[in-house]
Each structure stands twice: as C-alpha cells, then as structure tokens.
Amino acid sequence: MAMKLMYITNDREVALIAEKYGVDRIWVDLETLGKEERQHGMNTVKSNHAIEDVKKIKSVLTTSELLVRINGWNKNSEEEIEKVIDGGADVIMLPMWKSVEEVGAFLKAVNKRAKTVLLLETAEAEQCLDTVLEKYRPDEIHIGLNDLHLSYGLTFMFELLANGTVERICKKLDRAGIPYGFGGIAKIGQGSLPAEKILFEHYRLGSSRVILSRSFCDTGITKDIDSIEKIFKENLQEMREVEKVAAKADKNQFDKNAEEVKACVQKVVESMTVKKINDMLDKLMNEYGDAFYILDSLQFKKNFLELKKAFADIYPDFNIAYSYKTNYTPKLCRIVNELGGFAEVVSDMEMEIALGVGVAPENIIWNGPYKNTKKVEELLLRGGVVNLDNATDTENIRRIAEAYPDSNLRVGIRCNFDIGDNVVSRFGFDVESKEFADALALVREKKNLTLNGMQCHFATRALHTWRPRAEKMIELLDKHGLCPDYVDLGGGLFGKMDDSLKAQFDTKIPTYAEYAAEVAPIFKKRYENETKRPTLLIEPGSALVGDCMRFAARVSGIKTVRGKSIATLLGSIYNINPTLNKKNPPLTLVPVGRGERKRYEGLDFGGFTCIESDYLYRGYNGELAVGDIVVFGNVGSYSVVLKPPFILPNFPMLDIEDGKAEIVKRAENFDDLFHTFSFERS
Helix, strand or coil: CCCEEEEECCCHHHHHHHHHCCCCEEEEECCCCCHHHHCCCCCCCCCCCCCHHHHHHHCCCCCCEEEEECCCCCCCHHHHHHHHHHCCCCEEEECCCCCHHHHHHHHHHHCCCCEEEEEECCHHHHHCHHHHHHHCCCCEEEECHHHHHHHCCCCCCCHHHHCCHHHHHHHHHHHHCCCEEEEEECCCCCCCCCHHHHHHHHHHHCCCEEEECCCCCCCCCCCCHHHHHHHHHHHHHHHHHHHHHHHCCCHHHHHHHHHHHHHHHHHHHHHHHHHHHHHHHHHHHHHHCCEEEEECHHHHHHHHHHHHHHHHCCCCCEEEEEEHHHCCCHHHHHHHHHCCCEEEECCHHHHHHHHHCCCCHHHEEECCCCCCHHHHHHHHHCCCEEEECCHHHHHHHHHHHHHCCCCCEEEEEEEECCCCCCCCCCCCEECCCHHHHHHHHHHHHCCCEEEEEEEECCCCCCHHHHHHHHHHHHHHHHHHCCCCCEEECCCCCCCCCCHHHHCCCCCCCCCHHHHHHHHHHHHHHHHCCCCCCCEEEECCCHHHHHHHEEEEEEEEEEEEECCEEEEEECCCHHHHCCCCCCCCCCEEEECCCCCCCEEEEEEEEECCCCCCCCEEEEEEEEEECCCCEEEECCCCCCHHHHCCCCCCCCCCEEEEECCEEEEEECCCCHHHHHCCCCCCCC
C-alpha cells in the first residue's frame, strides 16, 4: 500500500497541484507558540499560516484531506479547535504534547468531529506513550523528528532513525494497532540522508505516512507555477517507483539499508559537529592559545553505549572495562563510571584516577606486568580486583592473603595462549606452564581468595583473532571446572575512523557489531542453560576514544626548501601520534589566515620541535596560508597520556558542546613541569 503523503501550503494553486499528483493531505500549519525559541537559528519552516487559510484551502480540495496543525495545548486550545472544525478541517494535529492529560483534553475537545493525530516530538511524550496508548485511542500518531531530536539533545534529526528511537516507538504503535508515520522526505536522490533510504526505512518499520519536506518543493524559491507542477509530477512519480521496490524488499535488503542509514547518519553528525567547532576555532585560539585538543565527550558516550549494545543484544551478561592507559582524561573515566562500566587500570596512578572520579573499588580491575605491592594490598582490602600476571604477583598475593586471613580478597588470572596471530604475547601466564598451575592452586588453597575472573589480552585488532580468544577461554574454564564472575577477553579492537584513515590499513576495519558476532554467540551457546553465567568483559581503549578527540594547531610559517614545501605548526607528531605509526590522520583545514594564500602540492606539516622527523602529516595538496588552522582527527588514543613535555609544556583540552567550551585540562605551565626539580646551587 502506497504511503500517505502530506504537504504544507496555504496557497490554493499549489494545493491543487499537490492534490492532482497524489498528495493525500494538504497541511495548514497554525503552530507558532514556542517554535521560534525551540528552533532559533535553524533552517526550518516558521509558519505564516492563519486561521482564514483553513476555509480557503478546504474550499478547493476535492480528493485530498485537509490537515490542520494547531498550537500545543494551552488555555486557548478549545477555542482554536472550534475554529478549525468550523473551517472544515478533516484532520487535526496536536503538537508538542508532554502529558497524558494534554492528550485526553485534546481528544475530548475534538470529540470525534475530525480525525486526530498526535505529533510525538518531545522526550516527555515518549516517556508517557505507554500510558497514552492504554487510556486513549487517537486516530494516528506521527513522530516529529525535528523537535524530538532537539528534545533529546541530538545533532541531526535522523539520529533518531539510526539509534533505534524511531523503531522503538513504531513497535509500540504497531502493537497498539494505531497508524503511524515519521518525519519528512526530500526528492529521491536528495537530502543529507538520501530520500530513497528513508523510504526503505518507512517500509521496514511499517510506517504508512510521511511529510513532503520543504526541500521537496520550496515555493519560497520556486515561484513559477508551471515549474512547481513539474516538480510534483516528476518527483512523485519517481517516489512511487521507489516505493514499489521497497514494498517487495526482503529482510536482508531492509537490514542492509538500515546499516547504510546508520553509516550515513554518523557521517552527517560528524560533519555537522566538525563544522560547528571549526566555526569557533579562531575565536577559541585567541582565548586559549594557538594549539589545543578538542574533546568530544558526547561521541565517547555514544560509542560506549553502541559497543555495549552490540554485545549485550546477543549475550546480555556483558560489560565494558575501559582501558585507562589509552586516555585517562578524568571526564571520560567519569562517563564510563556513570554508564555502569568498569575501570581497567595498569598502575597505582590509574587506580588513583579511578577512585578520584568516583569509581567504587569493586569496579576497578588492575592488570599490567608490574604492580606496586603496597597499592595492590590497598585495592584488595577495599574490594577491588587484581589480576595475577606472573609468578611475582602470585607470591605477593600469597603474602597479602596470609597477612589478612579474615579479609575476602578478589583476584583474577591473566591467561596466555596461541590465537593464531603469529605473536608471542608477553602478558599473562602460559596456560600450560607450572606458573599458571601455581597461581590457580593458590586461589584454591587460600579460603580468603576468590577467583573473580579470568582474563586474556592480545594486542592484535584483527577480527579473526577474536573467536579463538573466546573459544580457548571457555575451553580453559571447562578444563579446570571454573565459572568465575567474569571472563575478560581484553582489548584490541578497531574503532570508528574517517575513510581517509581506513584506506591506509591493509585490512577491513570491523564494526562493533562484527566483533560482537565473533564472540558473544559463543558465550550465549555455552551458558544459555546454566544457572550461573559469567559476565563477559572486554577492555576497549582506542575503540571508544580514538575518534573522540581532535588536535587543532595554527600554521606559524610556510617555506620551501630545495623544492619541498613545509608548513610549521604549533604542535608536534608527539601530540597526535606518539606511537609514531606512519599513517596520516584525517585533516581539516580552517582557512582563517590573513597571509598570502597559495596552492601547494605535496606539502608536509612539520612540528615545533627540533627533531628532524617531527612531521604531523605528509603530502598535503591544497591551499594554505600562514595563520590557517589545521585540525587533525582520530587523535584520542594515547596522545595526551604518552606526550612528553618536550621543549614546551603540554596544551589545553577543551570539550565543546552547544557553542560553549569547557576546559577539561588547562594548559601546563613552567611551574607544573619544574617544581620537582631543584634550582638551588650546590
């Protein structure tokens, strides 16, 4: 069945053209209350329709219904409803409702004299939707993506389609047997998210109605009536052809399209976020200096939730232990804790960070080949978990257990075995060794020791190495008759990255869902009939934080040396890539410089240090001027934690959201670096 199409206009000629070519509803929009405040500065339609337009449009329609959107519920709503019914409205839409009471009052006021549509476009409306569906039966519900995404603090309206919000609501409406639709649609082949992909989502989710957006036919730009008719004739025909294809699509086609929608939405959101920040950079540099890190804590949160969902959808007993060593910025560690994740630390310093941001000791897991014995004892006595990595650890744990016989101490064992990556990892016990047997025997011997977990970690991020991790860990547990509280498969996952960076790898970059599909089903199959199931843990670092930080630096000079063009930045390779891999990071140029602008081919961006090899990026092609700002992406991994204070103190870090900059880490100064040195003469 073809979608019901709606188009907003108060022009009689345009309404007749829309009706002629199959638009089912002509929409007169009376909503004005609060709209300017909600959508201030956005390129959205602010209605200039009036109550007189209801009769005017109704008088010319013969086959299309007249839909009228009134204002959100207020003291004048009953009077407004009487007027639109008197004007001939076939359908009345209530926007911006936030409570069950408002819905009840609206339906009572209309009293079945016209069809009723609830426009669900607030977070509060979704929260009370279940109760609304239990108590009332509106004729239809439409999900308004524009205001709803603002209500949830999102960047792009179609994030609601990509993150499952629309699907969640649609399922409820489908179960209730209420017709529904969502959002608007542009011409086929157009829109930030191509219209044909949105149409496929409508059919996948059972939607039966959609608004033709302003960009479908913007009569504020196209005023010639013949041109307007051509737009409707050609584009509605094309849209109906796409619908025929969508109506015959199978589950695989729908699933593929849904994944493409998610990828497209992610790119749009990243682009919009980058543009917002780039527009601020020149001003921010005047305030904070000519180089700083830009944190995207919102993206970090999204990554955490998406990764967790990918695994938990298959094996619900799942959690994430964030790798502090990758980027121990306290704000990020705090977000992990707030979302219920664990802290995976490898030093007493990182343990102190975890405690400092409020992590409960029992949610701290201490890994690593070296451990401060005194701090290990402290964490164990407070309820934290310490993973044994070597024989020295075993003996230290033995001593602590014997010193505190009345304390229950939680430990784990790090395991090392062959996963087919042609690397002999240096972490954990060889599971065939005497040292592993001794560690296991100690835990069984000491009544006050609890084997809380079994852990492995391999540095490779290759997807094919994850299944052997899971299989061999379960094989090991079954061999020794173990079912610890958690089984930890460690880190080593690729994260999200720009296409330009992906292209520099010799392997496909897996998604979170692909990693989950390798291991979670193995745990599901093994433990689905068990009364006790271990929590599956992983320890991502780069996979969560890699794309959540950028580094901005101003061009301080440009020169040509024997035919080679080099631009110098206030920044260094050690700020963005301290592991010194050979890959160019994603690069964005913000052209704010006031010097001579020239085009360069093969220009290299050099750092401020006096190290010959200090290049942040090689082979840039494009225009550049002194004073421009260069922004490097995907610098969240290891950058701020491995960067030494060489020549200059480290730069500040800003978290930018809604046009405001929060100082997450201030710029370091001379006293920060040298107060531990003695300047006294001997």
